Amino acid sequence: NAGVTQTPKFRILKIGQSMTLQCTQDMNHNYMYWYRQDPGMGLKLIYYSVGAGITDKGEVPNGYNVSRSTTEDFPLRLELAAPSQTSVYFCASSYDRGLIHEQFFGPGTRLTVL
Amino acid sequence: GDSVTQMEGPVTLSEEAFLTINCTYTATGYPSLFWYVQYPGEGLQLLLKATKADDKGSNKGFEATYRKETTSFHLEKGSVQVSDSAVYFCALIGGSYIPTFGRGTSLIVHP
Numbered sequence: 001n002a003g004v005t006q007t008p009k010f011r012i013l014k015i016g017q018s019m020t021l022q023c024t025q026d027m028n029h030n031y032m033y034w035y036r037q038d039p040g041m042g043l044k045l046i047y048y049s050v051g052a053g054i055t056d057k058g059e060v061p062n063g064y065n066v067s068r069s070t071t072e073d074f075p076l077r078l079e080l081a082a083p084s085q086t087s088v089y090f091c092a093s094s095y096d097r098g099l100i101h102e103q104f105f106g107p108g109t110r111l112t113v114l
Numbered sequence: 115g116d117s118v119t120q121m122e123g124p125v126t127l128s129e130e131a132f133l134t135i136n137c138t139y140t141a142t143g144y145p146s147l148f149w150y151v152q153y154p155g156e157g158l159q160l161l162l163k164a165t166k167a168d169d170k171g172s173n174k175g176f177e178a179t180y181r182k183e184t185t186s187f188h189l190e191k192g193s194v195q196v197s198d199s200a201v202y203f204c205a206l207i208g209g210s211y212i213p214t215f216g217r218g219t220s221l222i223v224h225p
Binding site for chain 1: 146148150156157158159160163203207211212213215216217218
């Protein structure tokens, strides 16, 4: 199993550009999440999904969109990039096994908006 | 809502020193508790977990005990190594299935 994979690893965008951060998991997990990590600020939840076709907003959804057409894929879309979106983005997945719900994280995408 | 509070870092220790990183939480019901570790340039990975009161999670020499009476889940290791240098996150998942993370504590271990 590859686990959770993310592409690209690094990206520089100009203000106003758009891009999609890709996330794929091969563990047949039903839950998937997108976080951003700013220095010294921990993780903030952007969007999450409890299964294919179902998505919901997290703590900081503004400026982002997601879709979940398959169990495996959960792309994150930035429509009009802003400097405030400079961050490291992590995708994670988990499965429903009672209340254990440990999360498996991807390696992250480091995004800079100039 | 749920919340997790961790001691601020960085925590700087010499090799073979004893480590404690404090974590307290606020949650309704009986959440599951986790410690995750993040090595430089990588994503988070699960270090240990506990799902009910008085459970002790352990892995790689690290331990943490789920203390419901003090709403705490402190991380300890008896003898740290340089390779333990990383950022450690305390987290919980309650009934909503949305995880709550602490802000992370950076650990620096010197030879």
